[in-house]
Amino acid sequence: xxxxxxxxxxxxxxxxxxxxxxxxxxxxxxxxxxxxxxxxxxxxxxxxxxxxxxxxxxxxxxxxxxxxxxxxxxxxxxxxxxxxxxxxxxxxxxxxxxxxxxxxxxxxxxxxxxxxxxxxxxxxxxxxxxxxxxxxxxxxxxxxxxxxxxxxxxxxxxxxxxxxxxxxxxxxxxxxxxxxxxxxxxxxxxxxxxxxxxxxxxxxxxxxxxxxxxxxxxxxxxxxxxxxxxxxxxxxxxxxxxxxxxxxxxxxxxxxxxxxxxxxxxxxxxxxxxxxxxxxxxxxxxxxxxxxxxxxxxxxxxxxxxxxxxxxxxxxxxxxxxxxxxxxxxxxxxxxxxxxxxxxxxxxxxxxxxxxxxxxxxxxxxxxxxxxxxxxxxxxxxxxxxxxxxxxxxxxxxxxxxxxxxxx
Amino acid sequence: xxxxxxxxxxxxxxxxxxxxxxxxxxxxxxxxxxxxxxxxxxxxxxxxxxxxxxxxxxxxxxxxxxxxxxxxxxxxxxxxxxxxxxxxxxxxxxxxxxxxxxxxxxxxxxxxxxxxxxxxxxxxxxxxxxxxxxxxxxxxxxxxxxxxxxxxxxxxxxxxxxxxxxxxxxxxxxxxxxxxxxxxxxxxxxxxxxxxxxxxxxxxxxxxxxxxxxxxxxxxxxxxxxxxxxxxxxxxxxxxxxxxxxxxxxxxxxxxxxxxxxxxxxxxxxxxxxxxxxxxxxxxxxxxxxxxxxxxxxxxxxxxxxxxxxxxxxxxxxxxxxxxxxxxxxxxxxxxxxxxxxxxxxxxxxxxxxxxxxxxxxxxxxxxxxxxxxxxxxxxxxxxxxxxxxxxxxxxxxxxxxxxxxxx
Numbered sequence: 001x002x003x004x005x006x007x008x009x010x011x012x013x014x015x016x017x018x019x020x021x022x023x024x025x026x027x028x029x030x031x032x033x034x035x036x037x038x039x040x041x042x043x044x045x046x047x048x049x050x051x052x053x054x055x056x057x058x059x060x061x062x063x064x065x066x067x068x069x070x071x072x073x074x075x076x077x078x079x080x081x082x083x084x085x086x087x088x089x090x091x092x093x094x095x096x097x098x099x100x101x102x103x104x105x106x107x108x109x110x111x112x113x114x115x116x117x118x119x120x121x122x123x124x125x126x127x128x129x130x131x132x133x134x135x136x137x138x139x140x141x142x143x144x145x146x147x148x149x150x151x152x153x154x155x156x157x158x159x160x161x162x163x164x165x166x167x168x169x170x171x172x173x174x175x176x177x178x179x180x181x182x183x184x185x186x187x188x189x190x191x192x193x194x195x196x197x198x199x200x201x202x203x204x205x206x207x208x209x210x211x212x213x214x215x216x217x218x219x220x221x222x223x224x225x226x227x228x229x230x231x232x233x234x235x236x237x238x239x240x241x242x243x244x245x246x247x248x249x250x251x252x253x254x255x256x257x258x259x260x261x262x263x264x265x266x267x268x269x270x271x272x273x274x275x276x277x278x279x280x281x282x283x284x285x286x287x288x289x290x291x292x293x294x295x296x297x298x299x300x301x302x303x304x305x306x307x308x309x310x311x312x313x314x315x316x317x318x319x320x321x322x323x324x325x326x327x328x329x330x331x332x333x334x335x336x337x338x339x340x341x342x343x344x345x346x347x348x349x350x351x352x353x354x355x356x357x358x359x360x361x362x363x364x365x366x367x368x369x370x371x372x373x374x375x376x377x378x379x380x381x382x383x384x385x386x387x388x389x390x391x392x393x394x395x396x397x398x399x400x401x402x403x404x405x406x407x408x
Numbered sequence: 409x410x411x412x413x414x415x416x417x418x419x420x421x422x423x424x425x426x427x428x429x430x431x432x433x434x435x436x437x438x439x440x441x442x443x444x445x446x447x448x449x450x451x452x453x454x455x456x457x458x459x460x461x462x463x464x465x466x467x468x469x470x471x472x473x474x475x476x477x478x479x480x481x482x483x484x485x486x487x488x489x490x491x492x493x494x495x496x497x498x499x500x501x502x503x504x505x506x507x508x509x510x511x512x513x514x515x516x517x518x519x520x521x522x523x524x525x526x527x528x529x530x531x532x533x534x535x536x537x538x539x540x541x542x543x544x545x546x547x548x549x550x551x552x553x554x555x556x557x558x559x560x561x562x563x564x565x566x567x568x569x570x571x572x573x574x575x576x577x578x579x580x581x582x583x584x585x586x587x588x589x590x591x592x593x594x595x596x597x598x599x600x601x602x603x604x605x606x607x608x609x610x611x612x613x614x615x616x617x618x619x620x621x622x623x624x625x626x627x628x629x630x631x632x633x634x635x636x637x638x639x640x641x642x643x644x645x646x647x648x649x650x651x652x653x654x655x656x657x658x659x660x661x662x663x664x665x666x667x668x669x670x671x672x673x674x675x676x677x678x679x680x681x682x683x684x685x686x687x688x689x690x691x692x693x694x695x696x697x698x699x700x701x702x703x704x705x706x707x708x709x710x711x712x713x714x715x716x717x718x719x720x721x722x723x724x725x726x727x728x729x730x731x732x733x734x735x736x737x738x739x740x741x742x743x744x745x746x747x748x749x750x751x752x753x754x755x756x757x758x759x760x761x762x763x764x765x766x767x768x769x770x771x772x773x774x775x776x777x778x779x780x781x782x783x784x785x786x787x788x789x790x791x792x793x794x795x796x797x798x799x800x801x802x803x804x805x806x807x808x809x810x811x812x813x814x815x816x
Binding site: 053057066071072094096144 | 424427428458464465466469470472474476477479480483486487488492494501502504507528552
């Protein structure tokens with residue numbers, strides 16, 4: 001019998017009625033002939049409530065203790081969901097992340113999965129049980145509980161799907177699939193039936209908050225097919241699949257925006273070897289993710305260095321950079337929160353020159369100034385004024401005719 | 409350095425301020441030169457809230473899943489308490505019951521501790537950390553989370569104290585020690601400085617809801633000294649110590665009442681071998697604790713059989729007994745909830761004949777009728793009308809002059 005892994009987010013199990021609906025959905029998959037493993041997040045606001053409790057006690061609680069605290073959220077969900085399935089008369093067992101064999105490194109609150117040891121999961125499946133596994137959490141070599149950071153349940157689900165050689169990993173969300181643009185912004189946005197791991201990875205990283213980028217990365221590495229679908233309907237969603245073949249004809253698959261951007265600009269950076277390294281290694285050591293990096297040449301022995309970070313990392317970055325600036329003799333540091341990122345993603349870009357130029361042209365037509373450009377093989381991103389980002393998304397979506405079905 | 413185990417109940421960690429107060433108390437013990445291990449229960453009403461969540465989903469949830477659910481309560485407490493201690497600048501680590509090495513049998517919701525394997529606790533102590541352990545929970549041989557049942561945190565604390573060869577196990581409660589009677593009932597009740605394990609065991613079993621009987625039993629078996637004291641003051645409480653020597657001069661140590669009593673009476677039970685066995689073994693198999701048992705001889709081939717149980721077990725007992733009665737040809741079964749138990753406890757009773765008679769005399773003087781009597785070497789219990797039990801406690805306390813200090 002084939003294994004099917006399903007993942008339900010916090011909003012899908014927010015209350016008793018929703019838990020019962022998820023239970024029925026899991027049972028229906030079981031009745032279709034699958035061994036079902038369901039990965040579940042903490043109920044609705046549980047995590048926020050626990051964080052608030054911790055904040056009352058300490059402004060900077062130990063990360064290990066935060067993991068000890070937050071991991072209770074999923075543990076509550078799995079127990080309740082298992083009870084709901086048992087109530088329908090189906091054999092079921094809940095397993096914590098550690099019991100599910102999710103072995104991680106020791107980087108508390110941001111742990112990475114090192115390996116999955118699904119002995120217990122396999123045993124329970126072969127005994128005919130539905131298995132409910134707590135998402136977001138694992139165990140390190142010390143025997144301590146770790147958590148995987150934001151969106152970690154997606155990663156748990158994909159890791160289990162890979163370890164169990166599952167047919168697919170179904171990720172249930174509050175949207176019914178991956179769209180060419182955010183349907184709330186662009187009314188002509190179209191749901192994609194298929195998208196490649198690579199494209200999804202770019203979309204995920206670029207702010208389409210549907211799948212956790214790490215989960216997509218893992219799915220790509222292990223060849224796991226992800227099915228993104230709605231927890232509120234039975235219609236098929238979007239299949240995120242291996243290879244980049246099937247939709248090569250589509251040059252641009254989607255357009256996306258990211259409002260979570262802070263631009264950092266270092267003016268007159270001494271132009272000598274090792275300066276950039278000392279800046280970015282310091283940020284990396286503190287776990288700060290730097291996104292776009294642009295260096296512009298000036299006349300004389302100085303350059304301007306510009307990069308972007310997420311808003312969460314703004315306070316820490318400000319502190320670090322202002323210290324570094326003194327040490328390195330940088331005269332001016334500018335921060336800007338009034339920017340946003342608009343990006344296009346598409347595996348077809350690689351073989352279609354001029355896509356970036358078309359995008360710049362569309363923005364220019366709408367009088368939108370581009371502050372920073374960054375490109376990869378399958379995406380083009382521009383930092384533009386935040387107030388114009390929604391207009392930019394619509395214009396690009398129309399300009400590339402993403403709303404139209406491709407009949408090639 | 410000697411180990412000191414402390415246990416804090418759910419009301420002691422009910423909110424942020426109380427958690428901080430407990431943190432300071434633990435730090436003060438650490439500063440007195442002890443290796444401190446603190447065992448903590450779930451916050452205030454957490455357990456009740458989790459039970460309510462489960463009940464919304466299922467009227468009879470799986471016991472394994474209940475343990476999965478309920479064990480999150482203590483896990484939240486230990487994380488928050490560890491944060492509060494760290495906030496004061498002391499090295500500290502929280503451990504779940506499984507991490508603390510509390511190994512139990514597989515009887516979910518009522519598991520018994522089989523052994524304590526405190527490798528991790530010892531390591532953390534020797535690294536200079538205060539160790540916070542989740543009470544009430546353990547792990548079985550399957551790797552599943554178990555809970556120890558009502559008052560299980562006391563048992564966890566005593567078991568750890570025994571395994572770590574601790575100087576003492578301090579149990580913090582909302583009363584400041586063990587009294588000769590409930591001070592809310594008897595104004596002249598006196599706090600005892602010392603009491604033996606045996607006496608405490610009888611008091612605990614008889615409804616003085618200060619210590620969990622199983623914890624006292626364990627303390628007696630392992631020679632652990634328990635210090636029952638208040639979490640709201642620094643004054644010494646009552647030491648529960650090994651041996652029965654030190655207070656032999658006190659014939660009666662305390663008087664206690666228990667309202668949690670249901671009397672079951674089987675009328676005209678066939679007087680043939682094996683009948684009592686089949687009744688009580690059936691109840692035992694269902695985990696129903698039978699307290700007092702009295703059989704009265706009648707004329708002819710029948711007897712009356714009478715026993716008492718706790719109110720929690722009433723519905724299950726009623727169902728079982730009514731079935732059994734049919735099978736065994738018992739004509740009439742009577743249940744009564746209008747009774748209560750009043751008991752005296754004292755190690756000195758063994759060598760002082762007539763103590764029981766004095767008690768019966770006091771009750772008679774007050775016109776209180778005795779329905780059932782049960783005695784052990786160090787206690788005498790009587791089932792009497794529930795409405796008269798408070799009067800009985802006062803009368804007995806006065807009659808034996810328990811409020812007066814013994815100067816012998």
